[in-house]
Amino acid sequence: MRIENSFIPVRGVGARTERNLWKAGVTHWDEFDPRHVGAKTGDRIESYIAEAQTHLDDGDAHFFDESFPSKERWRLYENFREETCFFDIETTGLSPNRDKVTTVSFYQDGETTTLVRGDTLTADALREQFADATLISTFNGARFDVPFLETSFDLSIDLPHIDLMYPCKTLDLSGGLKQIEKDVGIERDRPDISGRDAVRLWHEYERGDDASLETLISYNREDTVNLQRLMETVTEQLHHRAWSDVLSDS
Structure with missing residues (x-):
């Protein structure tokens, strides 16, 4: 579509x-x-x-973000596929006022980048990652990832946003990202790691275990890359649903 x-x-x-x-x-x-x-x-x-x-x-995605009904903004993806930035964050907890962002992974046009707290994760580095994006996509990022980054790094992420949690709900796909991936047939290379595991891995890294950071980064990157795979699956299914009446009459 x-x-x-x-x-x-x-x-x-x-x-x-x-x-x-x-x-x-x-x-x-x-x-x-x-x-x-x-x-x-x-x-x-x-x-x-x-x-x-x-x-x-x-190439003005803002115009269409404002003009399309919120339930139909998934239609922007086909036109802005290469300029869509998928991203996912890991944190030490749920409150941006108390907790910290540990890693942020980005996936755009086949390239994956991960920023790490205390090393490459800075406000300027985040701005640079978003600079080439016309559209952003997350899973539950409208309520979590975006406000967490904006509060933690004094940013304004003012880009059209497809939060995949909502188109998934339109397709009666519920639960967390891992469950929905299973439901639509997206497989993972690594064993499932929970958000609690991600916090544990970060604290292990702080105590000197570099292998724990490698595991956390791998987990965060896989989450991010899979967002693109989920987007392709979800938009294809929504396309077929929208055209179902037309196809049945053809």
């Missing part, structure tokens, strides 16, 4: 109207004909397409 297949950001166009347009063969902005809808709605769609095309040409 690409942004250009979507009419749902337009005021007065809901899921039903969008499906009716698709069924009528209007599956792309270039195919829109106002005769398929009322005059006012047609004018709004044509105005939106003209404005949206300019923003899309400029």
Whole structure:
């Protein structure tokens, strides 16, 4: 599903109207004909397409983040795949006011980077990682990872964000990231490590066990890379769900 297949950001166009347009063969902005809808709605769609095309040409994901309904923002991924930054953090606890970020891993366009507390993990290094991103993606990061980083490093992470926990819920996939990975068939190379294990590994590293840090980094990196695999799976399933009525009539 690409942004250009979507009419749902337009005021007065809901899921039903969008499906009716698709069924009528209007599956792309270039195919829109106002005769398929009322005059006012047609004018709004044509105005939106003209404005949206300019923003899309400029690579402006913010425009679409603001115009799409929150449940449909997963549609941005196909257009901004290479500029999507997946990231995951490990911490010593749940409170950004008391606890510390220990590692942060990033995965973008096939490259993985991990920043480590006391070494490479700084506010400037975080800003550099986000600088090339047009879209960010996490699992439960809207409530945890993003505010934790913003509080801990005095950052403002003002980027369009697909928190995969919510599209997963749309597909009735519940539980934590590891459980959802199992449910959709994503396998891990390492044995499962819990958040409590991640805290333990960090404290072992602080006491001089470098192997524990290596294990923690490997765990954090696998979490991050798997976010991309989950995104591909989830957006594909949501695409098929959105087009199910159209496909059944074809």
